[in-house]
Amino acid sequence: MTRPFLGFGLGLRTEHYQYVLENKPDIDWFEIISENYMVPGGKPLDYLDKIRAEYPMVMHGVSLSIGSTDVINKPYLSRLKQLAERVEPNWISDHLCWTSVDHTNSHDLLPLPYNEETIEHVVERITQAQDFLGRQILLENLSSYVTYKNSEMNEWEFLNEIAVRSDCHILLDINNIFVSAHNHHFDPLDYINGIARDRVMQFHLAGHSYNGSMIIDTHDHNVCDPVWDLYATALKRFGAVSTMIERDDNIPAFQELESELRIAENIAKTVLMPKELELGDVKITGAA
Amino acid sequence: MSNLQSIQHEFLNYLLEKPSAIANTIISDDVSADQRLGLYADAYKLRLKEAMMTDYEQLHAYLGDEMFDQLMESYISRYPSNKESLRYFSQKLPNILKVDQPWSQAVELSELAVIEKTFCDSFDAADGELVTLAMLSQVPLDDWPTLRIKFHDSVQELSMTTNSFQIWKALSEDAVPPAVEKNTTHWVIWRNDLVSRYIVITDVQASAIKMMMAGSSFSDLCESFLEYYDEEQTPQQAVGILQSWISHGMICELLTE
Numbered sequence: 001m002t003r004p005f006l007g008f009g010l011g012l013r014t015e016h017y018q019y020v021l022e023n024k025p026d027i028d029w030f031e032i033i034s035e036n037y038m039v040p041g042g043k044p045l046d047y048l049d050k051i052r053a054e055y056p057m058v059m060h061g062v063s064l065s066i067g068s069t070d071v072i073n074k075p076y077l078s079r080l081k082q083l084a085e086r087v088e089p090n091w092i093s094d095h096l097c098w099t100s101v102d103h104t105n106s107h108d109l110l111p112l113p114y115n116e117e118t119i120e121h122v123v124e125r126i127t128q129a130q131d132f133l134g135r136q137i138l139l140e141n142l143s144s145y146v147t148y149k150n151s152e153m154n155e156w157e158f159l160n161e162i163a164v165r166s167d168c169h170i171l172l173d174i175n176n177i178f179v180s181a182h183n184h185h186f187d188p189l190d191y192i193n194g195i196a197r198d199r200v201m202q203f204h205l206a207g208h209s210y211n212g213s214m215i216i217d218t219h220d221h222n223v224c225d226p227v228w229d230l231y232a233t234a235l236k237r238f239g240a241v242s243t244m245i246e247r248d249d250n251i252p253a254f255q256e257l258e259s260e261l262r263i264a265e266n267i268a269k270t271v272l273m274p275k276e277l278e279l280g281d282v283k284i285t286g287a288a
Numbered sequence: 289m290s291n292l293q294s295i296q297h298e299f300l301n302y303l304l305e306k307p308s309a310i311a312n313t314i315i316s317d318d319v320s321a322d323q324r325l326g327l328y329a330d331a332y333k334l335r336l337k338e339a340m341m342t343d344y345e346q347l348h349a350y351l352g353d354e355m356f357d358q359l360m361e362s363y364i365s366r367y368p369s370n371k372e373s374l375r376y377f378s379q380k381l382p383n384i385l386k387v388d389q390p391w392s393q394a395v396e397l398s399e400l401a402v403i404e405k406t407f408c409d410s411f412d413a414a415d416g417e418l419v420t421l422a423m424l425s426q427v428p429l430d431d432w433p434t435l436r437i438k439f440h441d442s443v444q445e446l447s448m449t450t451n452s453f454q455i456w457k458a459l460s461e462d463a464v465p466p467a468v469e470k471n472t473t474h475w476v477i478w479r480n481d482l483v484s485r486y487i488v489i490t491d492v493q494a495s496a497i498k499m500m501m502a503g504s505s506f507s508d509l510c511e512s513f514l515e516y517y518d519e520e521q522t523p524q525q526a527v528g529i530l531q532s533w534i535s536h537g538m539i540c541e542l543l544t545e
Binding site: 044101110183213 | 290291292293295296297299300303304313314315317318319321323324325327328331332335336368369370371372373374375377410411412413414415416441442479482
């Protein structure tokens, strides 16, 4: 069993368009926010095409609302598919959450109750989405701040079960595990060890902020040391997984993010053998 | 209604500041359910406000923080988002400012919002190959009367009743805006070479652009010009305006029957 390994990437942000085109930085790939390019034309798509011509890309969405109880949003899926035809991404991801209901959008990644009713509902919708897009998708674990009383299992059991039953992949956000572990008092290592090896296709890394006794997933700071430690643990369990750093606020110069990405690369070089970090399809080892 | 439907409905009500039973479904521990839910409510409003502040930067500067915040609060509570992208959340704002009290009393507010919205729309309007002057010169003589044009999707004509454009320009240059004056002016905003542009145009040019955008033909244009020019000048003036639009990069297609 193998997974494609793209190496080490960054989120493509408007602040860096010009720098990327002029300097062609040594980044293996970029992740784009799909919705930012669901526009008729102009600069966003022009830069997208130019940068895509130089780098591999993956698409990461925030509005699939896969857990919503509204009817699945076919017009959105059509626009997503159309964008994918333009970008030809290595994969498309979104979040295991809901963002809209009653045709009203919260513009937030809202958590789901972890129970059988939700699993059945979400698996059915992932199947619809994958059939429509003609490809498997990746779903990302959230940072969350609430736990529903009617949850019947841990988040990682819920995520695994959905990935296996719907045959989708997992985008494992290491920072989100850290944030949610703090907010909900679980051991992040239990989470990492509970996720199926063969389902994980991508890692996210990011920074966060403290709000009283809670941690908020703000993507406005550098990755902190405990998250780097967790990343090293995740590499040991999952092997080489395409890794990127998300930064959405307080965005620094590109070179600063590039340096941060080198930290991720160096950790991977410490944990894994050089052969394991060769780009292309990598073998998934160990039991599920 | 399923449990999941009910949870989502109640959660959304909570975000929209409507009566909600969502707190009963959330575990309280060292942090209460209300505190936990409050993080989502705060983030919801903050995100929408950030989008509005980005889209209406000069209107914000003109109104000041306090009044712009009142406007945002009112807009957010009355017009929840039904779009996937925040890019389109505040599209109704110019119209709201035009018709809703107390904002409608100051006409320049709606006009400032229209200017900023039009720049946003022009920024990512659909691309299109531009017509050149050489292409216009190749139109056969017989086709001229029925000639129609397709403007680039970014082209928009704005008719203002105050000096709102001067106010907008001053604000965007961090200068003190002039006092409001009644003053009918016409403007065109469009995008060329990926850059948004604007020019002031005359009443005649505004009327011409409106006609041609609505699908009128070159002969219709000439006929309308008879109001302003004598018969001899009219064709030359009408060709001149077409050439000017083409030179500005506003025309995508020459449509002949």
